[in-house]
Amino acid sequence: MSKNNFRTTFDAISRRDLIKQYLKEFISPYIATLRWAKEFLFSDVTIENVLQQVETQSPFSAIFSFIDEMFPPIKSEPEYDTDEFFLEGENDAGIILTHGFGSNPSEVREFGELLNKKGYTVHGLRLPGHGTSPDHFSIVRFEDWYLSMKNAAKKMNKRKKNTILIGHSMGGTVSLLVSAFNKIDALVSVCAPIELHPPFYPLLPTVSHFVAEWPRTPSSLKRIRAAKVKSYHIVPLNMVVELFALMEVTRKYLDKINVPALVVAARKDKVVPFENAERIFSTIRSEKKEFWVAENSTHQVFIDKLDVSALVSKVDSFLRKNVF
Amino acid sequence: MGFLNSDSTGFKWWVTPANLLFISLFLLIIDYEVNDGSFFRMNWSYWVVLIIWTAYLVKLIITRHPRTAWLFFPSLMLIIAVYLLLIDYFNPPNNGPLGLDFAVIPASAVFIFGTLIPIISRLGYKEPTPEERFAKIEPLVEEKNNE
Numbered sequence: 474m475s476k477n478n479f480r481t482t483f484d485a486i487s488r489r490d491l492i493k494q495y496l497k498e499f500i501s502p503y504i505a506t507l508r509w510a511k512e513f514l515f516s517d518v519t520i521e522n523v524l525q526q527v528e529t530q531s532p533f534s535a536i537f538s539f540i541d542e543m544f545p546p547i548k549s550e551p552e553y554d555t556d557e558f559f560l561e562g563e564n565d566a567g568i569i570l571t572h573g574f575g576s577n578p579s580e581v582r583e584f585g586e587l588l589n590k591k592g593y594t595v596h597g598l599r600l601p602g603h604g605t606s607p608d609h610f611s612i613v614r615f616e617d618w619y620l621s622m623k624n625a626a627k628k629m630n631k632r633k634k635n636t637i638l639i640g641h642s643m644g645g646t647v648s649l650l651v652s653a654f655n656k657i658d659a660l661v662s663v664c665a666p667i668e669l670h671p672p673f674y675p676l677l678p679t680v681s682h683f684v685a686e687w688p689r690t691p692s693s694l695k696r697i698r699a700a701k702v703k704s705y706h707i708v709p710l711n712m713v714v715e716l717f718a719l720m721e722v723t724r725k726y727l728d729k730i731n732v733p734a735l736v737v738a739a740r741k742d743k744v745v746p747f748e749n750a751e752r753i754f755s756t757i758r759s760e761k762k763e764f765w766v767a768e769n770s771t772h773q774v775f776i777d778k779l780d781v782s783a784l785v786s787k788v789d790s791f792l793r794k795n796v797f
Numbered sequence: 798m799g800f801l802n803s804d805s806t807g808f809k810w811w812v813t814p815a816n817l818l819f820i821s822l823f824l825l826i827i828d829y830e831v832n833d834g835s836f837f838r839m840n841w842s843y844w845v846v847l848i849i850w851t852a853y854l855v856k857l858i859i860t861r862h863p864r865t866a867w868l869f870f871p872s873l874m875l876i877i878a879v880y881l882l883l884i885d886y887f888n889p890p891n892n893g894p895l896g897l898d899f900a901v902i903p904a905s906a907v908f909i910f911g912t913l914i915p916i917i918s919r920l921g922y923k924e925p926t927p928e929e930r931f932a933k934i935e936p937l938v939e940e941k942n943n944e
Binding site for chain 1: 858914919
């Protein structure tokens with residue numbers, strides 16, 4: 474199967490669209506003023522029409538072309554070894570396997586291969602903005618992550634009888650949200666966050682306007698690179714805001730989930746508190762649900778690799794018991 | 798001569814500002830005249846320098862801090878307002894309040910309509926909540942909420 478047939482990510486943002494996005498950011502105070510004036514005067518003019526007019530006028534389109542030439546595009550093509558993967562299996566179940574925040578499919582590839590050996594078809598999904606460049610990462614929104622997984626699940630539904638979502642960390646949170654609204658046969662969330670309380674969080678949306686990115690700690694980078702997983706060395710702060718928006722929405726629809734679910738937590742997880750998994754387990758409406766603890770792992774379950782083979786066995790037995 | 802090949806991987810962050818600094822200095826030096834009577838003792842070079850650094854700033858904002866881009870034009874308007882006041886202040890007859898003549902009205906218009914009102918409107922603009930954003934892409938939200 475060719476790569477493009479299963480690609481579902483929303484990375485194909487054209488340079489022209491990016492420039493438009495930036496220019497809109499530049500003139501956003503004036504757009505806000507116009508919006509305010511419109512509300513104040515009850516005018517029928519829509520801001521979108523005015524912007525569209527401006528974009529299509531020839532002197533402005535010439536300026537856009539000039540800017541296209543001046544500024545290099547944001548790198549939105551994936552690295553070869555961080556690209557998503559698709560492993561065909563012989564049974565009727567297809568798994569969408571998703572990585573965590575700032576990571577990429579290479580993190581979960583080994584886990585995917587072990588599941589594939591058990592007979593499952595595995596699609597290692599790369600969420601938008603991941604595995605490309607931090608600049609690209611900083612312009613996606615949580616809706617892109619949701620739509621990307623939803624599309625992948627739709628495609629898997631057409632190929633296979635059963636579609637299963639497995640997500641690590643933020644990928645797990647997206648999986649929870651997708652399974653609340655779409656036809657999914659089972660769900661496995663691994664260390665998925667739904668409520669975090671980092672210090673100074675209330676200030677983060679404001680701070681992220683002025684401090685664009687924050688470096689990752691050297692120790693966590695060292696551990697990730699030792700596992701030969703390519704990951705961003707910085708975290709765009711506005712993406713942390715997006716992650717919190719995702720968690721807020723997921724919390725609201727947690728009690729709408731009624732598919733068989735395996736909730737996994739890691740005993741030594743210092744990133745996502747244990748209570749998150751307990752709360753997910755107690756809130757979802759699924760009749761068939763199980764709780765499993767990776768006793769030896771930290772948050773990076775697939776990088777630590779201490780509980781991966783046990784997790785594969787657990788996932789396999791859970792799916793055979795509740796899905797087939 | 799590897800650095801002349803087209804497969805260069807780019808430059809350190811300080812190359813561009815350092816080069817622009819020396820280009821600007823060069824332009825200012827060749828334009829400088831001791832007793833020509835102009836305010837800066839220069840005729841044209843400061844405009845070129847201003848344009849060069851503004852273009853660099855815009856590029857920096859776009860490539861490094863796109864989320865701060867909204868401050869650019871209001872800041873520019875503030876600078877223009879101050880510039881108008883300075884021109885007025887250093888040119889006679891200086892008969893008005895605070896020694897100003899023509900610049901009071903245009904500078905206050907630029908400052909109020911170009912800086913203050915846009916910043917207030919931008920800061921006070923209510924962003925849609927995560928739930929409202931999600932409802933726009935997921936048609937089943939209403940149905941689920943009514944369950």
